[in-house]
Amino acid sequence: MLRPVLTLARRLGLRAGRCAVCGAVRDTSGQGGGRPLCAACAEALPLRTGGLCPACGEMSGREEDPPSLCPECRADPPPWDELYFHGQYAGVMRRLILGYKFHNRFERNRLLGALGVSAFAARSGRVPDAVVPVPLHDRRLVWRGFNQSLEIARALARHADRPLLVHGLTRTRNTPPQTRFGLRERQANIKGAFTADPALVKDRRLLLVDDVYTTGSTLRECARTLKRAGCAGVDVLVLARTVLE
Numbered sequence: 001m002l003r004p005v006l007t008l009a010r011r012l013g014l015r016a017g018r019c020a021v022c023g024a025v026r027d028t029s030g031q032g033g034g035r036p037l038c039a040a041c042a043e044a045l046p047l048r049t050g051g052l053c054p055a056c057g058e059m060s061g062r063e064e065d066p067p068s069l070c071p072e073c074r075a076d077p078p079p080w081d082e083l084y085f086h087g088q089y090a091g092v093m094r095r096l097i098l099g100y101k102f103h104n105r106f107e108r109n110r111l112l113g114a115l116g117v118s119a120f121a122a123r124s125g126r127v128p129d130a131v132v133p134v135p136l137h138d139r140r141l142v143w144r145g146f147n148q149s150l151e152i153a154r155a156l157a158r159h160a161d162r163p164l165l166v167h168g169l170t171r172t173r174n175t176p177p178q179t180r181f182g183l184r185e186r187q188a189n190i191k192g193a194f195t196a197d198p199a200l201v202k203d204r205r206l207l208l209v210d211d212v213y214t215t216g217s218t219l220r221e222c223a224r225t226l227k228r229a230g231c232a233g234v235d236v237l238v239l240a241r242t243v244l245e
């Protein structure tokens with residue numbers, strides 16, 4: 001499943017002479033000349049398409065098994081239909097998402113976008129009416145300088161040729177980072193933190209985009225908020241999914 005990633009990344013214009021992950025100088029002569037990643041890093045970003053729950057992404061089966069709903073999602077379905085993701089939040093993927101010193105932000109955004117698009121395309125993602133990123137609070141946006149989810153959403157909107165609703169969701173209050181909390185605290189921390197603009201989302205089928213799925217608390221709250229605003233349905237795309245022990 002290496003080829004779709006490389007092809008898409010190339011199509012999105014990733015051509016710099018260094019690997020976008022490890023900074024190694026790539027051999028730009030010959031066949032793989034346009035590739036954004038060195039062979040080792042590309043191999044370390046496998047695309048997961050089987051042995052998973054299509055709703056929450058739990059990877060309990062063998063890679064070659066078809067997707068099937070896990071018992072938790074059967075008993076208590078999430079407020080979206082499909083969850084698309086590229087692979088596990090570990091190793092190269094984790095380093096890429098956390099930011100890497102060897103390449104500039106623009107190039108990383110392109111690569112993250114390409115990985116998101118390849119995850120969507122590999123599962124034959126349902127084309128939405130519009131794409132909505134999970135927003136950052138203004139204060140955190142100023143501190144970080146950009147919203148990774150927005151950059152991934154931008155690539156998906158371009159790929160699907162559908163509008164990107166930058167203000168479909170708004171964060172109404174700043175919340176402490178979710179990483180500080182356990183599952184139950186995360187749900188309480190994020191509750192009521194978003195509003196959706198009905199003028200933008202009503203009656204539309206949406207693709208909600210974030211960078212990482214950890215417990216799904218933030219995505220659940222976002223999807224519920226969009227549904228309350230009258231959207232026609234939600235699918236979710238993230239780059240990576242945490243594997244909980």
Ligand SMILES: [Zn+2]
Binds near residue numbers: 019040
């Ligand atoms: Zn590399």
Ligand SMILES: [Zn+2]
Binds near residue numbers: 053054056057071074
């Ligand atoms: Zn599940």
